[in-house]
Amino acid sequence: MSIYTGPVFDMARTQFHRIADHLAIPADERDRLLYPKRAIAVSCPIHRDDGTTAVFQGYRVQHHLTLGPTKGGTRFAPSVDIGEVGALAVWMSWKCALAGLPYGGAKGGVTVNPHTLSRRELEALSRRYMQEMIPFVGPHTDVMAPDMGTNEQVMAWFMDTYSMYQGQTVMEIVTGKPVAVGGTLGRKEATGRGVAYLVERAMGRLGRALSGATAVIQGFGNVGAITAASLDERGVRLIGVSDHTACYADPRGLDVPALLRHVSERGALAGFSTELASDPAELLAMPCDILVPAAMERVIDAGMAQRIDCRVLAEAANGPTTPDADEVLDLRKDIFVLPDILCNAGGVIVSYFEWVQDLQQFFWDEAEVNDRLYRVLQRAFAAVLDRATRDGVSHRTAAMAIGVAKVRDAKISRGLFP
Numbered sequence: 001m002s003i004y005t006g007p008v009f010d011m012a013r014t015q016f017h018r019i020a021d022h023l024a025i026p027a028d029e030r031d032r033l034l035y036p037k038r039a040i041a042v043s044c045p046i047h048r049d050d051g052t053t054a055v056f057q058g059y060r061v062q063h064h065l066t067l068g069p070t071k072g073g074t075r076f077a078p079s080v081d082i083g084e085v086g087a088l089a090v091w092m093s094w095k096c097a098l099a100g101l102p103y104g105g106a107k108g109g110v111t112v113n114p115h116t117l118s119r120r121e122l123e124a125l126s127r128r129y130m131q132e133m134i135p136f137v138g139p140h141t142d143v144m145a146p147d148m149g150t151n152e153q154v155m156a157w158f159m160d161t162y163s164m165y166q167g168q169t170v171m172e173i174v175t176g177k178p179v180a181v182g183g184t185l186g187r188k189e190a191t192g193r194g195v196a197y198l199v200e201r202a203m204g205r206l207g208r209a210l211s212g213a214t215a216v217i218q219g220f221g222n223v224g225a226i227t228a229a230s231l232d233e234r235g236v237r238l239i240g241v242s243d244h245t246a247c248y249a250d251p252r253g254l255d256v257p258a259l260l261r262h263v264s265e266r267g268a269l270a271g272f273s274t275e276l277a278s279d280p281a282e283l284l285a286m287p288c289d290i291l292v293p294a295a296m297e298r299v300i301d302a303g304m305a306q307r308i309d310c311r312v313l314a315e316a317a318n319g320p321t322t323p324d325a326d327e328v329l330d331l332r333k334d335i336f337v338l339p340d341i342l343c344n345a346g347g348v349i350v351s352y353f354e355w356v357q358d359l360q361q362f363f364w365d366e367a368e369v370n371d372r373l374y375r376v377l378q379r380a381f382a383a384v385l386d387r388a389t390r391d392g393v394s395h396r397t398a399a400m401a402i403g404v405a406k407v408r409d410a411k412i413s414r415g416l417f418p
């Protein structure tokens with residue numbers, strides 16, 4: 001029926017139909033809302049350092065163009081396929097709509113383990129991927145950003161490649177760039193800062209202070225690391241952490257500044273400690289106040305949903321919780337869920353600020369960026385909680401219902417062409 005196969009797209013589809021049932025969206029409207037407008041697949045050949053040629057598969061899925069350009073990250077990871085980036089593009093649409101951004105969702109990526117590439121090979125692949133995408137992207141068509149396995153440097157290469165082909169500098173073609181080439185202050189920190197801000201609001205609703213609370217974070221890339229730093233600043237004790245190379249636990253609290261220094265020097269958590277090493281399979285089940293999955297999709301399935309032992313589940317990753325797990329969480333009334341499309345929206349919100357600043361060539365200071373970020377998050381948080389109470393539904397259903405309804409209203413207003 002479609003090219004969007006695999007467990008991650010199945011998950012996005014199941015979630016969407018639950019929301020469509022809740023909103024009583026007629027059957028004949030659903031495919032138009034769910035299925036992406038466009039999908040692009042490209043082969044990206046590069047010269048390896050050993051003189052051979054290697055070809056990597058790249059994708060970009062643009063979910064809907066009803067509200068403006070599409071927006072979303074580019075992922076360099078072995079898991080990347082059309083189904084995965086398709087699901088991530090769909091989630092970006094609901095996320096942007098929930099935050100009130102004038103974008104549809106997109107996501108792209110290359111099927112590659114970036115840790116196996118030298119810096120020169122990574123640059124060659126980044127530039128070739130963007131070069132292959134030039135006919136399909138643009139500041140008013142589709143605006144890329146970082147995601148798993150990409151960073152500010154990759155965005156700078158994307159921007160440079162696009163600009164060289166245009167014959168002029170086009171900063172607004174990607175967000176998440178270094179500040180020196182049109183990036184905004186506060187973008188690199190935005191997702192993690194947003195997670196910590198929302199965790200504070202959630203704990204406030206539970207009548208709990210953040211200071212002295214305990215946290216466990218799965219994933220120590222940009223999002224996990226900045227979340228750790230932001231929670232640490234608020235007096236939270238990090239008792240468990242992992243990335244793809246190591247897992248550590250300490251009930252007395254891990255030294256977050258030391259972890260951050262280690263990762264900035266060595267690139268990953270491995271080698272930080274031998275005494276504190278812990279079983280990564282048990283990390284998510286550690287008793288804590290704040291549990292932050294900040295890595296991959298589908299890490300909390302129905303079995304793990306029974307076992308997690310936290311007060312706030314802060315979904316910094318995209319799609320960490322499966323629909324089966326949602327059914328378990330709906331029955332467990334003891335966990336306050338910050339659903340992914342709310343919890344990690346800080347990244348794309350500040351990406352929007354970056355795009356606006358680039359278009360206007362008028363740059364803001366960091367206090368202004370953060371102040372505006374928190375205002376947008378506070379509005380979305382309040383809207384989700386109000387909707388959940390009003391409709392008697394979970395926070396995820398409320399968040400997704402707001403996002404889906406906004407996209408649907410826009411499609412109905414614009415009509416079906418011709």
Ligand code: GLU
Nearest residue numbers: 072073145147347348351
């Ligand atoms: N990749 C991030 C996300 O999944 C950021 C997207 C963006 O800034 O456009 O939300």
